[in-house]
Amino acid sequence: xxxxxxxxxxxxxxxxxxxxxxxxxxxxxxxxxxxxxxxxxxxxxxxxxxxxxxxxxxxxxxxxxxxxxxxxxxxxxxxxxxxxxxxxxxxxxxxxxxxxxxxxxxxxxxxxxxxxxxxxxxxxxxxxxxxxxxxxxxxxxxxxxxxxxxxxxxxxxxxxxxxxx
Numbered sequence: 001x002x003x004x005x006x007x008x009x010x011x012x013x014x015x016x017x018x019x020x021x022x023x024x025x026x027x028x029x030x031x032x033x034x035x036x037x038x039x040x041x042x043x044x045x046x047x048x049x050x051x052x053x054x055x056x057x058x059x060x061x062x063x064x065x066x067x068x069x070x071x072x073x074x075x076x077x078x079x080x081x082x083x084x085x086x087x088x089x090x091x092x093x094x095x096x097x098x099x100x101x102x103x104x105x106x107x108x109x110x111x112x113x114x115x116x117x118x119x120x121x122x123x124x125x126x127x128x129x130x131x132x133x134x135x136x137x138x139x140x141x142x143x144x145x146x147x148x149x150x151x152x153x154x155x156x157x158x159x160x161x162x163x164x165x
Contacts (some may be wrong), residue, residue: 012052013059019043020060021067028068032104034115034126036133040064042141044103047091049153054091058084073116075111082110094144100138107134 021039024031032162040060046053061083062076070136089102108131115126149156 003033012050013056016043016046016056017059017063018054020057021063024060024064025067031064032068032070034119034121035113035129036111036132039137040109041103041134041137042145044086044090044138045099045142045146045149047087048096048099048146049149049156051091052058053165054084054087057087071114074118075114078110078114079107082106094148097143098140099146100135103138103142104131104134107131 013112020040020043023043027039030036031040034103043053043057043060046057047103062080065076065079069079083103086106086115089106090099093099093102093139108127111130112123115121115130
């Protein structure tokens with residue numbers, strides 16, 4: 001990778017990480033817990049356009065969980081790895097309306113497990129509530145964002161590592 005390409009990639013990772021972390025931390029009251037609407041999860045559609053979103057979303061989630069989660073290292077590690085897995089899978093999906101699905105499924109089960117282990121909340125109820133909140137943000141906010149970005153991708157993603165061109 002040439003220097004300019006590497007610098008752009010690192011910049012994209014940083015911007016995406018910062019967006020995810022800030023959105024989650026600023027909206028902390030609705031970003032954590034059994035019933036959560038983590039607005040930053042709308043960004044989980046970005047791997048459709050650029051591979052720099054995969055580490056960017058992971059780092060952003062890691063920072064957000066380190067700052068705002070009350071469940072410590074388990075949420076920091078497992079929650080962030082769930083985001084990494086969902087972003088990596090989303091980067092391989094070619095059907096637009098399916099792009100948010102990995103985030104919904106993976107987070108529902110992983111965060112549901114964290115809530116069960118760390119807070120003693122019922123597992124399947126937690127899976128349901130987290131999945132519902134994730135669906136609202138990933139599909140209700142993320143999917144429209146995907147369609148808007150797709151329309152203007154040649155202006156936004158000048159030199160993407162994915163399907164931006």
